[in-house]
Amino acid sequence: MSFLYDLITRDKKRKPLPAKDRSNLPFAKLGFTFKEWHDSHVNTHKWRNRRWAFLIFINLLFVVSFALDLSVLEGSLSGSRLIGIYLMDPFNSSQELIIGSRTGYIAALTTNFWIGFFVIMTFYWLLGGRAFCSWVCPYHFFAEMGERARAYFIKKKKIRDKTYDITVKYIFWAGFLLLAFLTKELVFENLNPVGILSRSLIYGPGLALIWVVALLLYEVFGIKRFWCRYVCPIGVTYSFIGDISPIGVKFDLDKCGYCTDCQDVCLVPHELWFVKKGAATKEVHFTGGDCTKCGLCIDVCYGEALSFGFKAPSYILGGEVKEEKELHPLEIEDSSIKKDEK
Amino acid sequence: MAAKNVKISRRQFLKASATAVVSLAVVGSAAYYLKDKSEVEKTGVIRPPGSREEEEFLFACIKCGLCVQICPVHAIKLADWDHGLAYGTPYIDVNQQACDFSCDAIQCAETCPTAAINFQIFKGAGNTAIEKLTQKYNGKLPPNVNPFQVQIEAMKRADKMGIAKIPDPQQCLAYHGHGYKGKLGKTHSLLRPPGKTERIYIDEVEVNRKICDLCVAYCPIGEDAIRLKDLGDNKFLPEVLDACVGCGVCQMLCPTSPKAIVIEPLKELVNA
Numbered sequence: 001m002s003f004l005y006d007l008i009t010r011d012k013k014r015k016p017l018p019a020k021d022r023s024n025l026p027f028a029k030l031g032f033t034f035k036e037w038h039d040s041h042v043n044t045h046k047w048r049n050r051r052w053a054f055l056i057f058i059n060l061l062f063v064v065s066f067a068l069d070l071s072v073l074e075g076s077l078s079g080s081r082l083i084g085i086y087l088m089d090p091f092n093s094s095q096e097l098i099i100g101s102r103t104g105y106i107a108a109l110t111t112n113f114w115i116g117f118f119v120i121m122t123f124y125w126l127l128g129g130r131a132f133c134s135w136v137c138p139y140h141f142f143a144e145m146g147e148r149a150r151a152y153f154i155k156k157k158k159i160r161d162k163t164y165d166i167t168v169k170y171i172f173w174a175g176f177l178l179l180a181f182l183t184k185e186l187v188f189e190n191l192n193p194v195g196i197l198s199r200s201l202i203y204g205p206g207l208a209l210i211w212v213v214a215l216l217l218y219e220v221f222g223i224k225r226f227w228c229r230y231v232c233p234i235g236v237t238y239s240f241i242g243d244i245s246p247i248g249v250k251f252d253l254d255k256c257g258y259c260t261d262c263q264d265v266c267l268v269p270h271e272l273w274f275v276k277k278g279a280a281t282k283e284v285h286f287t288g289g290d291c292t293k294c295g296l297c298i299d300v301c302y303g304e305a306l307s308f309g310f311k312a313p314s315y316i317l318g319g320e321v322k323e324e325k326e327l328h329p330l331e332i333e334d335s336s337i338k339k340d341e342k
Numbered sequence: 343m344a345a346k347n348v349k350i351s352r353r354q355f356l357k358a359s360a361t362a363v364v365s366l367a368v369v370g371s372a373a374y375y376l377k378d379k380s381e382v383e384k385t386g387v388i389r390p391p392g393s394r395e396e397e398e399f400l401f402a403c404i405k406c407g408l409c410v411q412i413c414p415v416h417a418i419k420l421a422d423w424d425h426g427l428a429y430g431t432p433y434i435d436v437n438q439q440a441c442d443f444s445c446d447a448i449q450c451a452e453t454c455p456t457a458a459i460n461f462q463i464f465k466g467a468g469n470t471a472i473e474k475l476t477q478k479y480n481g482k483l484p485p486n487v488n489p490f491q492v493q494i495e496a497m498k499r500a501d502k503m504g505i506a507k508i509p510d511p512q513q514c515l516a517y518h519g520h521g522y523k524g525k526l527g528k529t530h531s532l533l534r535p536p537g538k539t540e541r542i543y544i545d546e547v548e549v550n551r552k553i554c555d556l557c558v559a560y561c562p563i564g565e566d567a568i569r570l571k572d573l574g575d576n577k578f579l580p581e582v583l584d585a586c587v588g589c590g591v592c593q594m595l596c597p598t599s600p601k602a603i604v605i606e607p608l609k610e611l612v613n614a
Contacts, residue, residue: 079406175366
């Protein structure tokens with residue numbers, strides 16, 4: 001745990017790099033004003049469109065596999081089988097393992113269970129942990145729409161935003177595991193809007209949808225992204241593996257114009273802490289485990305400072321990265337020339 | 343200034359964690375309360391064949407629905423909120439669609455990743471049957487004996503979902519010496535009649551029986567599970583025997599209303 005904590009906080013703990021002065025901002029280097037630069041960028045929503053298409057495709061594949069009796073993607077998001085390979089929801093499995101270790105049931109679990117558990121863990125480790133949230137989770141899709149509705153009400157000044165401490169989700173994560181251990185029930189699965197929605201889509205709606213609708217309404221009118229940000233232990237499980245994932249959103253300080261528009265569209269803005277003027281501690285930053293790899297920030301960035309990138313193995317394992325290049329003498333000359341021209 | 347910030351964030355954190363702990367406690371006690379009051383625990387429900395004891399089943403089942411998908415006759419459904427903590431778990435509504443074992447391999451059990459529906463029971467029973475068979479013939483099976491058929495028969499009988507009961511003989515047509523003419527069933531349900539290879543829809547088949555014996559004639563297990571007892575005086579009554587596994591085909595086909603033959607979940611029998 002302390003290893004993970006050090007991993008998450010190590011970049012923040014460093015001394016920030018001095019903020020770039022105006023002449024060193026990417027648009028100034030190109031000889032534009034910020035407004036010209038800003039207006040020249042057309043947001044094609046490339047990643048958002050791809051993501052929504054993929055999310056709808058995956059969930060439809062579940063529905064179609066059952067409705068048409070195809071052996072493609074059977075089961076639901078709690079546990080499924082993709083062309084014969086089992087996939088298990090990691091938090092569901094964790095609860096199962098905790099109860100199993102108490103009752104001895106762990107010995108009864110099938111090989112398919114273990115395969116499913118490790119396949120899903122490896123898969124999401126490769127693809128950045130919480131990528132599940134924005135690319136697969138049907139609840140996330142509705143919550144994202146809810147977030148838009150909320151933005152509308154905030155604009156109309158009907159509601160106000162307030163943020164809470166996100167570390168509370170770790171308490172929920174541990175708490176739900178403890179509840180499973182104490183009650184010998186998959187307590188969380190009865191509240192899990194991901195499972196409820198997935199099952200409702202595939203096997204037909206039920207009364208449990210009331211809970212999902214209530215949650216969504218609370219996210220619109222109560223606390224912003226209440227469930228996803230502060231409670232959902234599935235997301236937390238994925239964020240643990242996301243912390244050590246080789247993939248992240250890469251931030252290139254050199255190309256950043258300090259507009260922070262990316263943080264405005266970000267679903268987990270605390271992951272983009274380094275985009276604020278004078279906040280970055282390194283030339284290159286990666287988003288951490290809470291980042292859902294949704295790509296909204298990449299779509300919005302004017303200077304292409306944000307992109308999907310691979311972390312160096314030494315960086316994943318907690319080592320420092322030797323990427324602190326000094327400004328090339330030629331670049332310094334360049335910027336001084338432009339200053340003179342103006 | 344920095345110290346003040348730390349203080350505020352710590353207070354915020356403590357506040358949030360307190361809320362979290364309280365809500366977890368509420369959820370936990372609700373779960374405990376519901377577990378106590380659970381309808382399923384009290385009245386029993388018919389689970390797929392090979393399901394574990396209810397207490398174990400409720401935590402073993404992760405509610406994925408793979409058993410629902412694999413069942414070729416769509417007998418298995420997932421429970422809704424009215425089942426309390428059993429929400430999302432599979433059950434069989436025998437009035438709508440009973441398990442007729444026409445998948446031939448207890449596939450719901452085989453597909454279950456957490457072994458909440460325990461395939462080991464069937465695997466063991468099937469293997470034992472084959473072993474016994476080969477021993478009987480000293481390893482040389484005559485061509486008219488199909489080992490797979492023997493295996494399937496043993497697997498079907500390996501576990502009980504419930505047991506058939508006739509609560510009131512007065513309801514039974516055969517008890518009054520009546521026959522039955524009409525559709526095999528009113529619901530659009532699937533059934534593979536014993537000895538046949540194709541499934542039929544029971545509302546598409548006409549039957550004509552001098553004495554109504556649908557429950558006996560269509561039992562997937564056979565005559566050691568149910569037989570028609572002659573009470574004399576043109577009176578008959580089905581008699582449920584030891585081999586009955588509670589699959590529910592008899593209840594699905596019973597033409598009377600209310601049904602003369604019903605499946606009692608084994609749960610209640612254990613408690614009684």
